[in-house]
Amino acid sequence: MIAVLGLQLSNPGAWVFLAFAAVTVASALMVAVSRNIVYSAFSLLLTFFGVAGLYVFLDADFLAAAQLLVYIGGILVLILFGIMLTNKIRDIHVSNDTTNPILGAVVAAGIFLVLAYVSLRCDWQVEDRPPAATAHEIGRAFMGRYLLPFEASSVLLLGALIGAAYLARRSEKKEGA
């Protein structure tokens, strides 16, 4: 049995996992380096989708669907709207300039290496657990210990709603309808 870092390649699920991991990693890289901002945004779609797939591998099915709903159906659409609203007509094709790519790459690589070193060298106390349904456990946690954060998040959302609406209204006024 071939096993790479605990990944049993005789198991067909492992290949599906590798495919999702590859999609996530490749599209995240594309977000970072693409010269076209719209390509960056649509790569972000693949990243979010791949991450949702990884959540399923982690038995977090509710959060996987939430990821699709909020990130792809909400944040990504908002980002796309933002791109199409704020970019000038002439530079839509090559519009994603970078500054100091080498310095940035060095910093990013350093961060990655440190994190990778820590995660590979640390002796994690891993527990083997059978997969279980998560949605009602999340609900119980919301109503139990996390009741205050649950209610506070509605206040946060209210703030975000009022703030975003205010900012948009201000700039709309400036534009002159």
Place this chain on the structure above:
Amino acid sequence: MIASLEWFLLIGAFLFATGVYTILTRKNAVSVLMGVELVLNAANINLIAFSRFIKPVSSIGPQSVALPMEPVAASGIYGAPWIQGQVFAAFVIVLAAAEAAVALGIILGIYRGLGDVNVDETVRLKG
């Protein structure tokens, strides 16, 4: 389990690094926001992976407070201990949405004020 914890941590670390790279190098404010989303996703992967793999040290229910329905607390109405990471990830999603809404509102304001969304040139606070 198909993949071990290290796999998810490595993917998370990679997403985090690409996110940081995007934030550091991009000029366009919307691109910077995309980098932030990558970082938040990396954090979420880590939270959920730890929640899935690591043995929880403390139970989720209040142990010190005696509630009138104490026998019930043991039966799991507070949610299983291993769910904590996922609950945190859910709050991260909430936070990400709120952050994206406000950030894009601000970007729109910058665009209206300066006619551009280049973060290098946004040096004035007054639009």
Place this chain on the structure above:
Amino acid sequence: MHLLDFIHQLLPFTRDWADWFVYVLMVFFFAFAILNTLVAPLTGISTYIERRLAGRAQYRWGPNRVGFRSLLSALPLTRGLTKLADVQPIKFIGSKIPGGLLQFAADGLKLFTKEDIIPSGADSFLFRLAPYVVMAGSFAAFAVFPVSFWCSATNLNIGIFYVIGISSLVVPGVLMSGWASANKWALYGGMRAASQIVSYEIPVAISLMTVVMLTGSMNMNDIVASQLSGYGIEKAGLLGWNVFRYGGLLVVPFVVYFIGGCAEVNRTPFDLPEAESELVAGYHTEYSGFRWSFFFMAEYANMFAVGAIATTMFLGGPLPPYPAAFTEGLPMLARFGEGFFWFFVKSYFFVLVMIHMRWTLPRYRIDQLMHLCWKVLIPIALLWFVIMCGVKMWRMEQNLPKHPAAAAAGAHR
């Protein structure tokens, strides 16, 4: 019943194979069957029905009479054979084919053989990619529909939430096609479609959440099972369906859901993204031939999906209107067929309603559209959610024993 058990019962020799292999194979067949018996032919049947209805509604009789000759003339190769259609025996056979039926075949042939144009200004990669995203988003929702009694391709715990989540893939797909087309109307149509779909997602999700709250489960099979009984009757038939339970209070979320669902699939009266008088054909203006037909298929699949969700959540899914006890003795395959029949009939009823609506109602203006969503449907859906929570609370209060410790011992599963 899990699909795997069903397969083992149906084909006993598969019991010895590795379970995952059987499972993948069978789900593959199941999905293939759904794709080929529901999505693709439904598009054809719906086109046929829609054309006939449209012809009647508009006194435009052409599509009702098209026959053999036009089919032959659809292809360059067979065009020379059109003279053959006038030869007496062939003409006789041709005239026996019901009117308009061959229009559908001619349409299919035309789409299949049409020149595939990608405009020179278009972003060719995203232009090709967009149909995949849209199709994946609308087709993957079919995975959890209970097409018969306790039989769906996969039995997900988060069933309905998964449907809401995966169908949001459609939105970036639509934006992608609009942007990649490099056409003003396509881009504008994509924008309109995206903002319309996301806006109407909220009332739809809230009204579906009402049902989840009443049932206490997101699993679509559980939701169907909960509709077996109602008003204290086991196997109540029609009375157990969610719209008829709770004194008919759920009619309001049902109507909100259906209006929102119509808006989400961009059908008239909510077809602003493809309003032909304003925006040529919306986000798929530049698509032609077979590539265009995938958008078309996705639209009809979405229409059926809206009907299927309405059926499952509010109208008992595959449950028949008569008490289920009537047919319990039947062999398993007959039971499967019965469930599928009721599921299909109820779901397709909604598709027919949507087709009729298209030829009955005028189009909304975009400000009216947003007004309807944000100022009418969302407040009603939220209010009704709270009301139904109150109703549920009142009913649970009546069924509870008075002592909390006893409640804990009795109610916990």
Place this chain on the structure above:
Amino acid sequence: MRYDYVGVLVFLVLAVGFILAGMTAQRIVSRLLRTWRPSASKLSPYECGEEPVGGTYVRYNIRFYVIALIFIVFDVEIVLLFPWARVFQELYPFYRSVLFWDMVIFIGILAFGLAYVWAKGDLEWVKTFRKHLSPAEKVARSPQKKEAA
């Protein structure tokens, strides 16, 4: 449970494979049956036969954006309320009406937000500014000023 998601994967693969197979078959069959003569006018953007005027990526109405900003807040609200809806029946014997009021407070706070944007006119598609403008701003936005700008 992971087993169940194999079905989802199959559906996704099949949806993609269906288009791939369809496009391949179409390419092969139609190569035999039809001509393929792209020309400049065929490949130009479709604008009902007119010559395209201006660039494609025109600025569109900002209202789309505002609607999306408001939408995302309610989207998250749905994600948070679904687990609540899932456990309402299960937990009711333990928490009683507290559970109900938790939800009412949560929805109430967001309903206040909806009422706020409604009152401020952010949900209007065609917006009239007259209500919320100060006299000085009204002068600034008078037609003469607009033309000068």
